[in-house]
Amino acid sequence: MSKRPMLIARRSFLAGLNLSVGGLALGFFSDAEAQKPTSEPSGRLGPKPQTSSSVEEKSAPGLNPNVFVHVAAEGLVTIVCHRSEMGQGIRSSLPVLIADELGADMARVKIVQADGDKAYGDQNTDGSNSVRGIYEDMRRVGATARVMLVAAAAKRWKVKPEDCEARDHAVFHRRSQRTLGFGELAVEAGKLAVPKPSEVRLRPKSELRRVGKPLPLLDGPAYVNGSAIFGADFRLPGMLTAVIARPPVVGGRVARYDANRALAVPGVKRVIELPAPKPPYIFQPWGGIAVLAENTWAAMRGRAALDITWDAGENAAYDSETYHQTLIEAVRAPGTVIRNVGDTEGALAKAARVIEAEYHVPHLAHVPMEPPVAVARFEGGTCEVWAPTQNPQAARTEAARVLGLPEEKVQVHVTFLGGGFGRKSKADFVSEASWLAREAGVPVRVQWTREDDVQHDYFHSVSAQRLSAGLDEGGKVIAWRHRTAFPPIGTLFGGPPRPGDGDLQQGVKDLALAVPNVRAEACEAKAHVRIGWLRSVYNIFHAFSVNSFIDELAHARGEDPRDVRLELIGPPRVATLKELGIEKLENYGMSVEEHPVDAGRLRRVVERVTELSRWSDRKKDGRALGLAAHRSFLTYVAVVVSVVRNPSGKIAVDEAWVVVDAGTVINPDRVRSQMEGSVIFGMSIAMHGAITMKGGVPQQSNFHDYRLVRIREAPRKIHVDIVASEGAPGGIGEPGVPPVAPAIANAIFALTGQRIRELPLSRTLQV
Amino acid sequence: MSIRVRINGVDRELDVDPEMPLLWALRDVLGLTGTKYGCGQALCGACTIHLDGQVVRACVTPVRRADGHSVTTIEGLSPDGSHPLQRAWVDLGVPQCGFCQAGQIMTAAALLAKKPKPTDAEIDQSLGGNLCRCGTYTRIRAAVKKAAGQPEE
Numbered sequence: 001m002s003k004r005p006m007l008i009a010r011r012s013f014l015a016g017l018n019l020s021v022g023g024l025a026l027g028f029f030s031d032a033e034a035q036k037p038t039s040e041p042s043g044r045l046g047p048k049p050q051t052s053s054s055v056e057e058k059s060a061p062g063l064n065p066n067v068f069v070h071v072a073a074e075g076l077v078t079i080v081c082h083r084s085e086m087g088q089g090i091r092s093s094l095p096v097l098i099a100d101e102l103g104a105d106m107a108r109v110k111i112v113q114a115d116g117d118k119a120y121g122d123q124n125t126d127g128s129n130s131v132r133g134i135y136e137d138m139r140r141v142g143a144t145a146r147v148m149l150v151a152a153a154a155k156r157w158k159v160k161p162e163d164c165e166a167r168d169h170a171v172f173h174r175r176s177q178r179t180l181g182f183g184e185l186a187v188e189a190g191k192l193a194v195p196k197p198s199e200v201r202l203r204p205k206s207e208l209r210r211v212g213k214p215l216p217l218l219d220g221p222a223y224v225n226g227s228a229i230f231g232a233d234f235r236l237p238g239m240l241t242a243v244i245a246r247p248p249v250v251g252g253r254v255a256r257y258d259a260n261r262a263l264a265v266p267g268v269k270r271v272i273e274l275p276a277p278k279p280p281y282i283f284q285p286w287g288g289i290a291v292l293a294e295n296t297w298a299a300m301r302g303r304a305a306l307d308i309t310w311d312a313g314e315n316a317a318y319d320s321e322t323y324h325q326t327l328i329e330a331v332r333a334p335g336t337v338i339r340n341v342g343d344t345e346g347a348l349a350k351a352a353r354v355i356e357a358e359y360h361v362p363h364l365a366h367v368p369m370e371p372p373v374a375v376a377r378f379e380g381g382t383c384e385v386w387a388p389t390q391n392p393q394a395a396r397t398e399a400a401r402v403l404g405l406p407e408e409k410v411q412v413h414v415t416f417l418g419g420g421f422g423r424k425s426k427a428d429f430v431s432e433a434s435w436l437a438r439e440a441g442v443p444v445r446v447q448w449t450r451e452d453d454v455q456h457d458y459f460h461s462v463s464a465q466r467l468s469a470g471l472d473e474g475g476k477v478i479a480w481r482h483r484t485a486f487p488p489i490g491t492l493f494g495g496p497p498r499p500g501d502g503d504l505q506q507g508v509k510d511l512a513l514a515v516p517n518v519r520a521e522a523c524e525a526k527a528h529v530r531i532g533w534l535r536s537v538y539n540i541f542h543a544f545s546v547n548s549f550i551d552e553l554a555h556a557r558g559e560d561p562r563d564v565r566l567e568l569i570g571p572p573r574v575a576t577l578k579e580l581g582i583e584k585l586e587n588y589g590m591s592v593e594e595h596p597v598d599a600g601r602l603r604r605v606v607e608r609v610t611e612l613s614r615w616s617d618r619k620k621d622g623r624a625l626g627l628a629a630h631r632s633f634l635t636y637v638a639v640v641v642s643v644v645r646n647p648s649g650k651i652a653v654d655e656a657w658v659v660v661d662a663g664t665v666i667n668p669d670r671v672r673s674q675m676e677g678s679v680i681f682g683m684s685i686a687m688h689g690a691i692t693m694k695g696g697v698p699q700q701s702n703f704h705d706y707r708l709v710r711i712r713e714a715p716r717k718i719h720v721d722i723v724a725s726e727g728a729p730g731g732i733g734e735p736g737v738p739p740v741a742p743a744i745a746n747a748i749f750a751l752t753g754q755r756i757r758e759l760p761l762s763r764t765l766q767v
Numbered sequence: 768m769s770i771r772v773r774i775n776g777v778d779r780e781l782d783v784d785p786e787m788p789l790l791w792a793l794r795d796v797l798g799l800t801g802t803k804y805g806c807g808q809a810l811c812g813a814c815t816i817h818l819d820g821q822v823v824r825a826c827v828t829p830v831r832r833a834d835g836h837s838v839t840t841i842e843g844l845s846p847d848g849s850h851p852l853q854r855a856w857v858d859l860g861v862p863q864c865g866f867c868q869a870g871q872i873m874t875a876a877a878l879l880a881k882k883p884k885p886t887d888a889e890i891d892q893s894l895g896g897n898l899c900r901c902g903t904y905t906r907i908r909a910a911v912k913k914a915a916g917q918p919e920e
Contacts, residue, residue: 702808
């Protein structure tokens, strides 16, 4: 157990601010817990924690060694998926891992979605950590049930458990060829003591039959016939739909309003003012005026008929053009040193040549295809919520807080998520629905419009980067200085305008560089909007600037960007904290012993992707290739894109290659689909993405001015190569994104000679 | 005012504001939630349905326009999810979050009804109005071709 990773909340600041959700360790794995008599909890899947499964299943007799697995007397195995499904395919992956350890036949496995409950440990589906964080824990969940079934069989046959094996939903005794199905053993097994974690041996990997093989998409049929229930689709009898007019500026409030015209709209039932939030805003409702109606259309019309005068508040001066300048000025002055090796200033001063560049990436919005939505029912002092949330425990905590209830009085059910990307980790929409349900006295469904979503998002942070390199006479890089400025996510939680360790690990502190003098500095930047985490977070702008800058250095030296890339990564090795010039590395919550900064792995993905894309032909027939590589979420990804200028003069990406080294993978097809999606997501960032502010108000409102890549812009082909590995698993949902934008910018330079230092490309090019 | 629409082969009577978009009549009044709201401005295609076999964006189509006509939604595309597109979508693992896929499939179904063997360019043009934030576009192309019985490459 000592090797088991600590299950910490994804964002270190959350832990620091005591907002961490989920335990530091899975309670069901403590040895003390394991020694309790088990006749009671076993055989019952409830009452706590509750799941969205039917009551009958919860009370069925059988084996129930922990909150994740239940084996019924008829043989049905129920596996709880405690992480949210938002497109990453977690429901098609994690339960399979458990079933493989158990030896269950997937045809006799039912997967149910967990409610928000600390009993499951951390449920925050975020930080690409559903597999990397709990791979071993989830195996142990299945293995525990297997050991108990085997023990029950051995007891009945009066043989040694070591002579038995569990597979195909049954236990076999090798010598006598006897067999007992899981169902026949479930009740007996349920009477045994749950073994200590130390007594539970995991299977050798070769016995995990499905892991690493193509796995069917569990929810595929429901997605294509319209029956999958997303948050937006959940309905209760007597429910009203609320559409809310929120203050246009963060921190603004209602000065006065007139609801008469809104109330005159047929179908409108109530108009309710929400309380104005106080900083720090965290997941509080924004305030504003809610219009509750019999249907969504009436609520939207009612809202349009409201007459509201707003007090804008202190953020009404926020202007993106001015702020851009503020950030650039910040990185032109020294900041707090966060990484230091050698004497960078001295080396820059005596360098034969100094190359410097500044990069800017704007605010971005998440825009999941399903805008935020939640349904809540408040009855008899308890609240029940149905929501597409990435973090049901945070949703539960926030609903309890806004209602002044203990958490036990709040139940959060998780629906399918129509996309998440970090937006649905925030519980503000759940909080709105819960509060309104109590006020209205009937079930309330809060529906955000797309305009609400774009205008009131927790925006990805705007940033400036300044990179400086000193070259000696031979062109060798002898000094590297990286300054970064961005308003950090911590500000949302009342933290200072300075990035923390968990922020700066994302492509600054954890960058392996074979350069003798390296210095990184963090500069201050004040937040004027709610800053949130967006898929791959700060890696977006750190990877963009670092990979672009390396390409600039290569061209300045007149050399192949791939060779310079490999030269700067240096020889295969583990880059120690000492080499990196840092005291500690947050390392996405995992130990550096298990997940070191491995320059060799980064080299290999670069070498592989340049082979596959035939890098030697990198400029040919009107197309040019661009390369970028990045380590994030403990996974190494290299991307090459091919860029062309089409007949209308537009720049387009016509082909992309992705090589990913994520260590052990459970479900290769979902790894591929995440990489394909990451290319498109990264292209949207590169080509189109920008939220710009004027007077504290976002200037974009829907997909016509906050554009996303469409099918006609999608590459003809996205090639994905997964490095075969037995190593500890890394993240998958996010690490594909960061290298995409710089690979495109580098390809554009190769094709046109134009260097892109500001995103999106649409600012300077036809895309 | 009562509006009569044939929805997925069944005659329905809707007693709603005739200006209400078909999307909300389907979702909120009839409980057919397979058709999704994504933008409300005909920008994303999540609400795509067929009106007399033609692709329309239900979010900007007032219910009065369907009066006396026939509507098909994802729930009515096939009785049991066995439309060649639905099968190809599952076989090739197209969906990620799945939210936009009903709209993608409805658009593609109308394309195949008109052009049984579409080219990549025709697929791109036809599906140009359907956004997917998860980025499943390359698999969507492959699945349309598979459903059309065309080789992938």
